[in-house]
Amino acid sequence: MLRRAARESQSPQQLDDASLARFRDIYTRLLFNLDVERQNVLGITSAMDGDGKTVIAAGLASTLAADGALARPDGRPGDIILVSCDQDRAIGRSAPGLLQYLRGSVGLDDVIQPAAQGTPRFLPTGGPAPDFPSLIRSSAMGETIQHLRTRFDLVLLDLPPLLATTDGQVLGTYADYLLLIVRAGITPSKLIRQALQQLERDKLVGIVLNDGRRELPGWLEQRF
Amino acid sequence: MKRYLATLYRGRWLYLLVLLVPLVASIVGAFYLARPSYEASARVWIGAPVLANLLNQTPQPTYPVPPTLAKEHVDRFQQLLQSDAFMAGIVRKTAAASELTGDPRSDAMALDDIRQRLAISAAGTNTMTVAFTAPDRELCQQMVQVALAEFRAWSIQEQVEQRTAEAQEYQRQLRAQEAQITEFRRAIADAQRQFPAIPDGATPQYLELERLNRELEAAQGRHMVVRGKLDQAGLSENPDDERWLSQFRIQDAPTALPQGTFATLLGRLTYLALGLGTGAALVAVAVSFTTWRDTTVRNVDELAALTDVPILGVVPHLLTRSQRRDRSVIVPPRRTGDRSLEISPRGVAE
Numbered sequence: 001m002l003r004r005a006a007r008e009s010q011s012p013q014q015l016d017d018a019s020l021a022r023f024r025d026i027y028t029r030l031l032f033n034l035d036v037e038r039q040n041v042l043g044i045t046s047a048m049d050g051d052g053k054t055v056i057a058a059g060l061a062s063t064l065a066a067d068g069a070l071a072r073p074d075g076r077p078g079d080i081i082l083v084s085c086d087q088d089r090a091i092g093r094s095a096p097g098l099l100q101y102l103r104g105s106v107g108l109d110d111v112i113q114p115a116a117q118g119t120p121r122f123l124p125t126g127g128p129a130p131d132f133p134s135l136i137r138s139s140a141m142g143e144t145i146q147h148l149r150t151r152f153d154l155v156l157l158d159l160p161p162l163l164a165t166t167d168g169q170v171l172g173t174y175a176d177y178l179l180l181i182v183r184a185g186i187t188p189s190k191l192i193r194q195a196l197q198q199l200e201r202d203k204l205v206g207i208v209l210n211d212g213r214r215e216l217p218g219w220l221e222q223r224f
Numbered sequence: 225m226k227r228y229l230a231t232l233y234r235g236r237w238l239y240l241l242v243l244l245v246p247l248v249a250s251i252v253g254a255f256y257l258a259r260p261s262y263e264a265s266a267r268v269w270i271g272a273p274v275l276a277n278l279l280n281q282t283p284q285p286t287y288p289v290p291p292t293l294a295k296e297h298v299d300r301f302q303q304l305l306q307s308d309a310f311m312a313g314i315v316r317k318t319a320a321a322s323e324l325t326g327d328p329r330s331d332a333m334a335l336d337d338i339r340q341r342l343a344i345s346a347a348g349t350n351t352m353t354v355a356f357t358a359p360d361r362e363l364c365q366q367m368v369q370v371a372l373a374e375f376r377a378w379s380i381q382e383q384v385e386q387r388t389a390e391a392q393e394y395q396r397q398l399r400a401q402e403a404q405i406t407e408f409r410r411a412i413a414d415a416q417r418q419f420p421a422i423p424d425g426a427t428p429q430y431l432e433l434e435r436l437n438r439e440l441e442a443a444q445g446r447h448m449v450v451r452g453k454l455d456q457a458g459l460s461e462n463p464d465d466e467r468w469l470s471q472f473r474i475q476d477a478p479t480a481l482p483q484g485t486f487a488t489l490l491g492r493l494t495y496l497a498l499g500l501g502t503g504a505a506l507v508a509v510a511v512s513f514t515t516w517r518d519t520t521v522r523n524v525d526e527l528a529a530l531t532d533v534p535i536l537g538v539v540p541h542l543l544t545r546s547q548r549r550d551r552s553v554i555v556p557p558r559r560t561g562d563r564s565l566e567i568s569p570r571g572v573a574e
Contacts, residue, residue, distance in 0.1 A: 019542060026537040033534075056539060179536070182527060188519045189530055196531055205534075209527055212538035215230035224226040 023063040026208055030060075033205045034177055036070065036078075041149055042205075043175030045159035045168050047195035049088065051183040052210035057082060057158040061120035068118070070153050078153030081112065081121040085136070085171050086160045087128045097126030101144065102135040108147065121152070136171055145174040162195045169198055178203045183210045230522065231515045232507075242510060243503035250499020254492040261491070264364035264478040265355035266372055267347065270297050271471030294346040301344045301352070301375050311335045314374050318366040342371060351475070361481045368478045376472050394454055401447040408440035 034042070044057040061082040064070060070078030083098065095113070100106045113122045135141065148155045157175055162168040172178055178199055182192055196204075214221065232239060270293050291299065304310045312331070315321055315338060323334040343355045356367040415436065419429045521527045524535055 019540060022537055022539050026539070029534075029536045052539070055542060059539070180533070182521055184522050184538075185520050187521055189521050189526070190519060192521060192527075192530055196533070201533075206536035207527060207531070207533050208536050209521070209524055209538045211541050212523065213541050215522060216226070216233050220229065220233075224229075 019059070020063055023059045024067065026056075027060055027064050027069060030179070030205060031069065036154055039176035040153060041145060041155045041157060041174060041176045042179060043157040043159045043172050043177070043203075044179045044181060045172060045195075045199075046161050046181040046183070047163050047187055047191040049161045049164055051161070051181045051187055053161075053181040054084075054086065054158050056179075056181050056208055056210060057156050061122075061156050064154065065115070065120040066118045072153065079121065079151070080154045080156065081123060081148060081152045082156045082158065083123045083148065084125040084158045085167075086158055087125050087132045088160065088164075094127065095124045097124030098144070099126035099129050099132060099135055101126075102138065102140045103131075104140075108144070120156075123148075133165070133167055133170075136167060141171075142174060162198050163191055172200065172203070175203065177205045179205060180207045181210050182207055184212045186211070227522075228511055228515050231518065232511050235511075235514065239507045239510065242506050243500075246503040246506065247496070247499040250495045250502070253499070254495035261357050261359055262361045262364050262481075263355055263357045264361075264368045264481075265353055266368050266477050267475040268352045268354065268372065269471075269473040269475050270294055270350050270352060271473065292346065292349040294348060294350050294352045297379070298344050298346045298352050300379070301354075304375065304378065305339055305342060305344070308332065308335055310374070310378070311339055314367070314370050317370045317374075319360065319363050320367070338367070342367065365478045365481055372474065379472070391454075394450060398447065398450055398454070401443055401450065404443045405440060405447060408436055408443060412436045412440065 030042070034040075044053050044060075046053040061080055065077070065080050068077035070080060072078050085098065087099070095111075096106055097111045101108050101111050111123060111126070113124070115121045129135070145155070145157075157171060159171045159175070160168040162172075180192075180195060180199065216224070272293060290296075308331075312324060312335060315324060315335065320334075320338060323338075324331050341357045343353075343357075345353050345355075347353050354368050354372055356364050356371070358364050358367070412433065415429070415433050419433075521530065524538060527535055
């Protein structure tokens with residue numbers, strides 16, 4: 001089973017044109033609202049586990065990098081990094097990452113995964129760890145984010161869910177902007193209200209509805 | 225409304241199952257649990273009265289075509305059955321008499337129930353069928369026998385009364401014609417006394433006498449015809465003569481108890497309708513309850529109603545690689561626009 005999980009984890013997930021177009025719409029609306037030249041850390045979170053924030057974060061990072069949407073003054077495409085800060089559901093859990101760097105056991109360049117042209121850089125969490133809460137609350141975490149802020153044109157933080165632990169709120173303080181993910185048919189409206197209360201509203205730039213599906217057949221949808 | 229429909233559409237297969245389970249149960253119930261019913265029936269041949277055409281030997285064709293004898297009797301029978309008194313008269317002579325308690329409302333309901341199970345129909349020009357359906361075989365037999373006997377008795381009584389009235393009318397006509405004849409004879413005698421020697425030719429006296437003679441002969445002729453017919457039929461002497469009555473001959477009498485069960489279609493349809501109604505009600509309750517319990521946000525409108533934070537977009541349902549492979553059997557994957565995202569299945573699942 002472990003082998004199968006490992007094999008599956010290495011297989012790329014394909015996005016079709018329709019999904020890419022949706023991600024383009026989202027990052028375009030985002031970039032209209034963000035001042036990425038001065039504040040370039042965007043945290044992506046959700047009310048509860050399973051809302052799809054990791055998929056949205058990865059999709060946004062990938063589409064932004066592929067499209068070269070962030071352009072530097074010299075015309076070269078901007079560097080984008082996706083930082084996985086959710087130890088429970090994270091991409092590349094087995095690889096050394098943020099936690100190992102915060103402990104000081106590896107260098108930052110050793111854990112940032114190199115990227116081909118048109119793809120984002122990626123900093124994995126480094127697996128689940130009991131000292132995760134204390135590490136993210138340490139000054140090293142703030143310094144790391146500050147370092148990434150200066151080194152990359154856009155830093156996307158894949159944050160833990162807000163209502164499961166307080167880790168999401170703590171890590172949200174490092175972000176300049178926050179994006180809330182709501183999963184259609186999964187996230188209760190009560191939890192959305194609670195999440196909105198816990199978020200710093202001035203940082204919240206918008207909400208993305210994930211897993212949106214047509215609720216009725218087309219012929220019936222037209223009647224309502 | 226849309227939210228309820230969306231709930232129904234999302235769980236359509238489950239709700240279809242909820243609808244089908246009571247329906248299937250009702251089908252099983254209709255065929256195995258429905259009370260067996262029996263039907264007793266009788267076929268009656270109705271002949272025209274032997275002397276029916278005696279007074280009108282050359283009936284003229286009429287339009288529209290008059291109903292057949294069987295239809296005429298069926299119509300009478302059905303009209304009689306609408307009468308509670310006639311129905312009660314039948315029921316009191318059967319095993320169902322205990323259902324009549326004396327309470328007008330319950331009696332009316334009992335009579336209605338029996339009335340619906342008593343079927344009268346015409347099966348040809350001269351054949352009438354009477355059938356009764358009930359779970360009690362003896363009651364079926366009794367009901368058909370008693371209903372036929374009651375109808376026959378009523379029919380005879382009605383025809384005797386009619387013939388009596390007709391006889392009285394003919395007697396009156398005879399008396400009137402006899403009076404006319406007497407009057408004409410008296411007038412002729414008076415004329416002959418007044419003018420003993422009436423000259424031949426066109427004198428007024430002669431013409432008046434001739435007219436009176438002709439009138440007398442005509443009245444005598446009519447009198448003889450009516451008298452002859454009445455004498456021939458014997459109506460004037462005996463209006464109860466059965467030759468004037470419709471001939472009832474029971475062809476297939478319910479002499480034995482009905483054996484085979486008779487499953488009424490209406491009964492089975494009632495079971496099916498109950499099953500369908502129960503299923504639909506269950507679906508309605510389930511959909512209502514599920515919709516009421518569902519507090520999740522399902523679309524942009526509901527999200528917008530919840531907060532004033534701008535909604536940046538909607539990401540459609542992303543298929544996993546295995547789902548895409550399954551769908552590719554029907555729709556080939558679109559390779560040209562695909563992008564690679566190094567996302568593990570665990571990430572996708574989130």
